[in-house]
Amino acid sequence: MSGPGGPSRAGGSLDTRPMRYLLAIADAGSLTHAAEALGVAQPALSQAINRLEADLGVRLFDRSRRGATLTEAGRAIIDDVRASLALATSATQRARAIAGGKAGRLHIGFVTHAVYDVLPSALRLLRTEFPGVEVELSEMGNADQLTALEQGAIDLAMLHTPLPLPGRVRTKLVRREKLVAVLPVGHPLGADGRVGLAEIAALGLVWFPERQLPAMRAGIVAALQRAGLDPHFVQEANRTLTVLSCVAAGLGASLLPQSAAVLAHRGVQFADVRDGDGLPHFELGVLWIAANRPTLAEQLADRL
Template sequence: MERPELPLQQLHAFVMLAEELHFGRAATRLGIAQPPLSQQIRRLEGKVGHALFSREPGRIALTPAGRELLPAARHALNGLADGLAAARDVGSGRVGRLRIGFAASLALTVLPGLLRTFRERFPAVELDIQEMTTTPQLAALRERTIDIGLLREPPADDAELGFAIVLTEPFVAVLPSAHPFAAQRAVRVEQLADCPFVLLPRAVGPPLYDQITSLCIAAGFTPRVAQHAVEWQTVCALVETGLGVSLAPESIRRIRLKGVAFRRIEPNTTLTRVAVAWRKNDSNPLVPRLLAALDQDPPDRS
């Protein structure tokens, strides 16, 4: 047998009357007149097929059917209230889930402060943090598998994605600590012409790779790449073993390896940019919340 649908308005009227056991007081709580309240109760009783209240002069009471319905009616109304509150929280950006992709080197600069600030302001938001290089981040944003990207050297223009620069920093030379140039306070790029290089593959971040090679070309040579490594931590570890030297963003200094020296380069005019990226048409309210947190608490540039 098909169960009748019980409109929430009728359930609300029923619960008010069950609590007050007085039509006048229940109507006042509902903000309606008594006749509409009586009509709601009669309609509900018609759907149930039984009287929900016994009516005697000057007194009403719940019938057995009414007593059976009351807990379920309260549960339905409370569930609706909870669902509406949860929907409001998600819609306003107070709760929900935000998926963030980040380049590994940004764990040394932008990421910790950003996550700390955002967590303090929105403790109920679930953060899904995924480490990935720039090219996979751009693909993941377009495929909607992440909501925010923190990457290096964003594209100049993109119809689908928005970008904002949050940090710029110069490059440094990365040398084995026993290398002769490590004794210098600064290294001229042309001094590295005869050295093998350890670099990130171009595929993981073409603009950054091109910046590094352009530094070398401007100094009169093309870098001879002896080894590729996907992460800067690995680049530094390979430099420590003596496989080569590298040029890296200045924040890579924060990777502490005893056998690696970081030195300022000359000329020191090229800057690498760190950007936050997002989909321009994203309806997730948490995206602007995070962008606002970045804007109000810019990353440490020291």
């Protein structure tokens, strides 16, 4: 039913017709002019206002041949009606945006490595394609992000892969880089500007705790052992900047993705590994929880 006495929904949105009719008459000063502006028949408009007045138990307009003017009761509520109509319109638009994945709240967890490229790319996409989304950002380690994702504390994780995943978690690889050596400034390099695995092993490794990146750490150990070297971890650090600080202090060497060089940390130098073909690649992936319908997190991941 589409008439004035119809249901509380019209055209897939909240039924704001009574408020719009009231405001149109108040602004136009007559039912005839208001009906023309609204594009409705004057009898239908008159019936709608009569019904509204009956529901409220007050007369909203004094009507005469000269037009329609607000009564004292009408003047008392007109500002509230304008505000209510604006809120109802905004609520309808927001509900549609959320249902379409274009609005809402998105909590993103990320490792330090994501700030070089992946996180800025994601934020640019959110700003241009999902402008109604409120974003919360939390820098977290790998293991903490996986726990937070499973518990619903974050919606999207940006972390190092591969890693074992629970059944409901989906993942997408977004970056894959070779590892390069991180050495204290002044450590001699070869004539080719590179360094060998033996030199890195001799300095000792500054790296992330095993629980944080178990597959990556195991790959580095295996590469060193295949080269006949004894892997020795001299210091553990759970953030990239901390790893760089430890190397700058002369505690040892490290192996980090090539993009980490953008940090330009004082006291360290980056160099390719001459015999590093057997080293694992440094991967960055995005993770989200699978749902019955595409979530905002999944839509964003698809675009990265």
